[in-house]
Amino acid sequence: MLSFVKRCLGVAVAAGTLAVGAGGALAQQKEIVFGLQCDRTGPTATVGTVLCPGYHDYIDLVNSKGGVEGYKIKVIEVDNEYKVPPAMEAHERFKKEGAVLEGLYGTPQTQALAKKLEEDKILGTSPGFGTAVAADGKRYPYIFPIAASYWSQAGAAIEFVKERLGTLKGKKIAYLFYDNPAGKEPLPILEDLSKSEGFELRTFAVPAPGVEMGAQVLDITSRYRPDFVVTHLFGRSPSVSIKELKGKGFPLSKVVAFVWGSAEADIIAAGGYGMAEGYSTLQFAGVGKDFPVIKDIAAMYKAQGKSTPKEMDSTVYYNRGVMTAAVHVEALRNAIKAKGGGVPTSEEVKNGMEHIKDFSLGGLVPPLTLTATDHEGGGWCEVWTVKGGKLVKTKDWFQGYRPLVEKQIQADASKS
Amino acid sequence: MFHREAGVFKTTYATDMALYPLPVAKWTVAALLVLFVVIVPFTFQEYYLSILNLILIAIVGALGLNILVGYTGQISLGHGAFMSVGAYTAANLAVRLGLPFWLTLPAGGLMAALIGVVVGMPSLRIKGLYLAIATLAGQLIIEWTINHVPAISGGAQASIEVPRPHLFGLVINSQGRLYFFLLFFAVLAIVATLNLVRSRIGRAFVAVRDQDIAAEIIGIDIYRYKLLSFAISSFYAGVCGVLYTYYFGIANYEQFQLIVSIDYLAMIIIGGLGSVLGAIFGAIFVTLLPIVLRLLLENVGSLIFSDSELANVISGTRLAVFGALIIFFLVVEPEGLNRLWRNIRNYFRVWPFSY
Numbered sequence: 001m002l003s004f005v006k007r008c009l010g011v012a013v014a015a016g017t018l019a020v021g022a023g024g025a026l027a028q029q030k031e032i033v034f035g036l037q038c039d040r041t042g043p044t045a046t047v048g049t050v051l052c053p054g055y056h057d058y059i060d061l062v063n064s065k066g067g068v069e070g071y072k073i074k075v076i077e078v079d080n081e082y083k084v085p086p087a088m089e090a091h092e093r094f095k096k097e098g099a100v101l102e103g104l105y106g107t108p109q110t111q112a113l114a115k116k117l118e119e120d121k122i123l124g125t126s127p128g129f130g131t132a133v134a135a136d137g138k139r140y141p142y143i144f145p146i147a148a149s150y151w152s153q154a155g156a157a158i159e160f161v162k163e164r165l166g167t168l169k170g171k172k173i174a175y176l177f178y179d180n181p182a183g184k185e186p187l188p189i190l191e192d193l194s195k196s197e198g199f200e201l202r203t204f205a206v207p208a209p210g211v212e213m214g215a216q217v218l219d220i221t222s223r224y225r226p227d228f229v230v231t232h233l234f235g236r237s238p239s240v241s242i243k244e245l246k247g248k249g250f251p252l253s254k255v256v257a258f259v260w261g262s263a264e265a266d267i268i269a270a271g272g273y274g275m276a277e278g279y280s281t282l283q284f285a286g287v288g289k290d291f292p293v294i295k296d297i298a299a300m301y302k303a304q305g306k307s308t309p310k311e312m313d314s315t316v317y318y319n320r321g322v323m324t325a326a327v328h329v330e331a332l333r334n335a336i337k338a339k340g341g342g343v344p345t346s347e348e349v350k351n352g353m354e355h356i357k358d359f360s361l362g363g364l365v366p367p368l369t370l371t372a373t374d375h376e377g378g379g380w381c382e383v384w385t386v387k388g389g390k391l392v393k394t395k396d397w398f399q400g401y402r403p404l405v406e407k408q409i410q411a412d413a414s415k416s
Numbered sequence: 417m418f419h420r421e422a423g424v425f426k427t428t429y430a431t432d433m434a435l436y437p438l439p440v441a442k443w444t445v446a447a448l449l450v451l452f453v454v455i456v457p458f459t460f461q462e463y464y465l466s467i468l469n470l471i472l473i474a475i476v477g478a479l480g481l482n483i484l485v486g487y488t489g490q491i492s493l494g495h496g497a498f499m500s501v502g503a504y505t506a507a508n509l510a511v512r513l514g515l516p517f518w519l520t521l522p523a524g525g526l527m528a529a530l531i532g533v534v535v536g537m538p539s540l541r542i543k544g545l546y547l548a549i550a551t552l553a554g555q556l557i558i559e560w561t562i563n564h565v566p567a568i569s570g571g572a573q574a575s576i577e578v579p580r581p582h583l584f585g586l587v588i589n590s591q592g593r594l595y596f597f598l599l600f601f602a603v604l605a606i607v608a609t610l611n612l613v614r615s616r617i618g619r620a621f622v623a624v625r626d627q628d629i630a631a632e633i634i635g636i637d638i639y640r641y642k643l644l645s646f647a648i649s650s651f652y653a654g655v656c657g658v659l660y661t662y663y664f665g666i667a668n669y670e671q672f673q674l675i676v677s678i679d680y681l682a683m684i685i686i687g688g689l690g691s692v693l694g695a696i697f698g699a700i701f702v703t704l705l706p707i708v709l710r711l712l713l714e715n716v717g718s719l720i721f722s723d724s725e726l727a728n729v730i731s732g733t734r735l736a737v738f739g740a741l742i743i744f745f746l747v748v749e750p751e752g753l754n755r756l757w758r759n760i761r762n763y764f765r766v767w768p769f770s771y
Contacts, residue, residue, distance in 0.1 A: 040731035052727060078710070079731040084671040085470045088664065089707060092466035092591065108670035111575050115665030119589055131573050180563065181574040181670070188572070207560075 030071045032343070034059070034328055035078070035094030035102040037109065042082030043235065046265060048105065052077060053311040054321025055103065057297045062329055064300055069336040071343075073329070080105060084112045095120055100349040101331065103324055104129060107182050110143065117142040123331075123350040127324055128259055128284065132185060132405075133412045135376030137354070144353055144375045146327050146368070147284035147320075150232070151408055152379025153258050154186035156282055156400030158193050160256055160383050161228045163395070168197040174226040176216060176241060178233045179205040186232060186258075192404060202226070210237030217244040232258040242270035242279055253278035256383065263316040264391070273389045280385040280394060285323040286364040287384050287391050288315050293322060293361055316391075319364055326361050327353075327368065366397040379405060433614050457595050465591040467707060472598040473659045474699035476605045478683045479692065480652020485681070486690035487613060488645035489625030490539050494551040495653050496676035497558035498535075500669045502528040502654025504568055507576035507667035517581040517662060521601075524658035525651040531558070532650020539642045555674055562669045575668040578661055588662075598659060605652060609692050612648070621645055625690075686742055688752025697753040705741065709734045 036055055039048035059073050067073060076097055078090035087109035094102050102117070102124045104110045110130035117124045118141060125144045126134065132149035134140045148156065162168050175190055177183035187203065194201040202224055204216040210233060220226060229250070231241050238261035246252060255278075262281030270276050289295070289312070301308045311318050335344035335352030344352065356370045356377075366380030379402065383395035426432045436442050457465065481495050502524035509520045535554035539547050562569050570576040580589045581597065588597045612618050620641045623631035632638050661667045679702060687698020713730045721729055749756040 038727070038731075040728060041735045049728065056727065077727045079727075079734070083675070084660075084664065084668075085474075085703070086706070089467055089470060092463045096461060096463035108575075108668050111573075111666050111668055112664040112671065115577070115580075131575075181572060184563075184572040 030067075030343070031074050032068070032071045032332060033094070033097050033099045034073055034075045035090065035097070035099035036075050037080050037087060037090050037103060037105040038077050039082045039105055040079045042080070044082055044106070046235070046263075047260075047317055048079075050263075050311045050314040050317035051321040051324075053309060054318040055325040056321075057300075057309070057312075058293070058322045058325035058329070061293075061297050061300050062325075064303075068329055068333050069341060071332075071336065073332070080109060082106050082109070084108055087113060088116065091116060091120075091122075095122065100335075100344060100346045101125070101328055101353075103328065107131075110134075114140055114143055120346075121350075122346045123353060125324060125327065127320060133409055135374060135379070136409050136413050137371070137373045137375040139413050140375070142350065144370065146324070146370065146375070146377055148259070148282070148379045148381045149376055149405075150182065150185045150258065151189045151405045152376065152400065152402075153232075153282050153284075153381060154189040154230075154400075155193070155379070155402065155405050156381035156383075156398065157230045157256050157258065158190070158197070159398065159400035160280070160282075160395060161230070162197070164254075165227055168199040171199045171228070172224065172226040173199050173201050174220045174224055174229045175201060175203045176213070176220065176229060176231045176233070177203065177205060178210050178237060179207045182234070183232055189401075189405065189408060190230075192408070193401065196404075206233065206237060206241075210235060211240050213237070213240060213244055217241070217248055217250075221245070221248040221250045227254065229255045230258075231255060231261055234260045236269070238262070238266045239269035242267070242276050246270075246275060251278065252276060252386075253280075255279055257281040259284055259381075262384070264314050267386060267391075273386055276386045277388075278386060280383050283316065283382045283384050284366070284380070285316075285320045286382070287319060287393070291319075291362050291364045293326070293364055294319070297322070323361070323365050326365060327356065327359070330356050330359050378402070435610060435614070452599060453596075457592055462591045465595045467704065469591060469594055469598050469663060471700050471703045472595075472602040473656060473663060474680075474683065474703050475602050475696050476659060477653055477656035477680050478687065478695040478699040479605050479609045480649045480656065481680050482684045482687075482689065482692070482695040483609065483612070483621070483652065484645050484649035486684055486688075486694070487618065487625060488621040488642065488649075490536070490642060490645060491544065491548045492536075492551045492646075492649070493548050493674070493677050493681070494532075494535050494555040494558070495649075495680050496672040496674060497555040498528045498532050498650040498653035499657030499660065499676070500562060500667075500672035501531045501558060501650075502657035503661040503667040503672065504562060504576070504669070505654070506658040507578050507661055508568070508570070510578050511570075511576055517583075517658075521655060521658045524661075525654040528654025528657065529647040529651040532646045532653070533643050536643055536646025536650075539646065540639050552674070555677055559669060559673065569669070574670070575666055577666050580665060581662050594663060598663070601655065601659060605655070606692060606696070609695075613692065617641070617644065622690075682742070686745060686752055688754030691752075691754045693757070694752050694754030697757070701753060705738055706734055709737055 038052040039045055056075060059075050062068060063072050076094060078093060080086040080090055091113055102122060104113060104124040104126045107129045110126040113124060123142045123144055125146050127145060127147035130143060130145060132151035134143040134145050135149055161173060165171055190201055204220060206213045206216055220229060233241055238257060245255060259282050262283060267273055267276045298308050331349055331353035334355045335349045338352060339348060354370055354372045356368060359365060359368045368377040370377050379399055380397045382393060382397055384391045385394040484490050484492050505527040506520035506524035509515045509523055535551060538550035542550060563574055580587050588594055620636045623636055624638050624641050628638050657672065660671060683698035683702045684695055686701055688694025710730055713733055717726045717729055745753060
């Protein structure tokens with residue numbers, strides 16, 4: 001026993017000296033710090049445990065290829081457990097370590113940090129989180145949604161419905177949503193569209209935690225009998241909605257979900273691909289493994305003699321992590337180039353972010369163009385549908401009712 | 417707190433109730449004040465100040481809950497909702513009427529107290545688990561109301577951005593300035609609670625907790641004191657919510673959901689029910705432990721795991737260790753960290769001549 005302890009101590013001391021040595025060596029190398037907030041243990045852990053490995057893998061890939069313009073990237077990850085106070089602690093930690101940008105996680109967290117990020121002049125990205133009005137770069141200079149907001153998704157969903165039904169005039173659309181601020185956010189867009197396109201809209205709220213919606217679905221399928229159902233649910237509730245709608249005999253080909261109702265895990269939890277056949281979802285990042293960057297990551301693992309991680313199979317969330325990381329790296333690259341190879345400040349990285357132009361990462365990312373005024377990047381979506389045991393792309397990158405969404409953003413900005 | 421006494425024999429009630437049991441206690445308090453007002457803010461980095469700020473806010477909330485649960489013996493699962501009442505009251509006043517923080521802060525507290533009395537009404541008839549469920553209903557009703565009444569929530573997003581507080585032309589925005597801002601209110605809350613619990617009201621609370629029928633027989637109006645306890649506790653919660661609002665610059669009810677009520681209950685149970693120091697210990701423990709565990713695991717874990725693996729290991733391990741430590745401390749001392757601290761102190765009081 002004693003000898004075992006001694007051996008352990010020996011290993012620890014050796015490892016410690018190695019680590020100190022390695023630390024010294026690293027300090028000489030050019031290194032830039034990114035902060036990443038994540039939720040691996042909170043209520044949205046099913047997302048975080050897949051999304052964040054995607055982020056790390058992309059950064060590892062960039063580092064293994066020599067980094068960005070000669071700089072290695074170091075990611076500091078903090079698990080905020082979807083709570084707000086730890087998110088503030090995480091931000092201060094990133095600031096202390098000299099992070100040039102932050103990946104935010106969670107809608108309340110994004111909102112709570114908006115002011116602090118502006119004061120500290122560090123940009124934060126919030127793909128799929130935060131508020132739709134954060135797309136306005138003038139109003140929230142340091143918040144970058146970098147992906148379709150719920151307003152853009154509402155426009156895209158209705159555009160998809162219109163394509164499926166031919167016309168919207170006189171049709172009935174049911175909106176089944178999670179009863180929280182994020183769930184209610186698309187309502188103004190949907191109401192505007194119902195007036196201008198002449199369809200009837202009825203809303204059905206699902207109270208938290210969203211696993212009980214039998215009454216609402218029965219109301220939809222038996223009483224209201226809509227031509228199409230748009231769902232906007234989170235967590236466990238998307239799988240429940242698939243099961244309930246299917247169980248009550250509603251054709252899933254007449255359902256389209258927002259971006260958080262769409263992962264492989266949701267479909268499996270609902271009873272598998274056979275059960276969910278025909279179910280369509282919006283996406284703000286590509287789905288599947290058929291992208292050069294995903295193949296590069298797999299090749300990187302192979303070169304290291306490791307098998308690819310299981311998270312890679314949950315391509316919906318994994319690819320979103322890759323997308324976030326890729327946009328971060330692109331912003332950094334722009335900033336370094338603009339400075340002629342020097343170490344950029346957080347302010348300069350923000351400037352680099354605002355100069356991302358037609359960035360597509362082999363189709364994984366929409367043709368993303370960020371400017372000083374548009375931090376959302378155009379609000380592009382794809383539609384993927386469950387077909388024959390897998391997710392199939394049914395509609396390529398498109399913007400739904402963009403002028404209306406832009407008008408709404410401006411109207412909100414002038415209100416306050 | 418940190419001193420040893422000898423030959424102290426209290427002969428009157430006045431000396432027994434004194435805030436400073438010994439002259440030396442004044443010096444301890446003075447030393448603590450110097451430490452936290454002069455030394456800490458000028459030597460700590462901004463990051464550590466930000467952690468201290470979170471602890472200071474948590475102390476205010478934990479003290480309030482401890483008055484209700486620890487001193488009066490009424491359980492509440494609605495503490496988070498009372499915070500949101502305070503937060504939205506202050507945010508609406510600050511944005512719509514442009515009032516300064518020294519008006520919105522007490523207003524938020526008073527509104528929370530008012531709602532707290534209403535939610536506390538069932539305590540007049542029911543106790544224990546039943547009261548827990550009644551207050552849980554209060555929490556959910558308040559959440560729902562804020563979510564669905566735009567007049568309160570300020571729109572579909574249910575969040576109101578609040579300008580940074582001003583004082584004498586100074587904008588309180590950096591962590592350093594916020595530290596002084598929050599320290600002032602935390603100290604105020606601590607002093608107020610210390611005085612409350614040794615007053616007539618505090619003693620009535622304890623009497624109600626220990627045996628409400630006996631309390632009634634000796635002439636304590638238990639209905640009045642139960643509601644008063646709810647009011648005072650909710651006032652603290654409301655102030656805590658306002659402090660959160662000014663700290664983050666936004667009022668958002670999603671910050672104050674049920675899990676927050678449970679976190680605060682955990683704080684006072686770990687710290688020690690029915691003691692001011694216990695609430696402070698609990699607030700420090702629950703806020704600091706996850707952070708310390710993560711820093712520890714980051715440094716130790718990097719010897720074994722690669723960076724990307726480490727992230728997953730840290731989160732899981734941290735949660736498990738956090739839970740295990742709570743169980744460990746409660747098994748070692750069911751009365752919480754405060755009792756543990758007193759045991760240690762009592763041991764050293766007679767050291768090295770303990771029998």
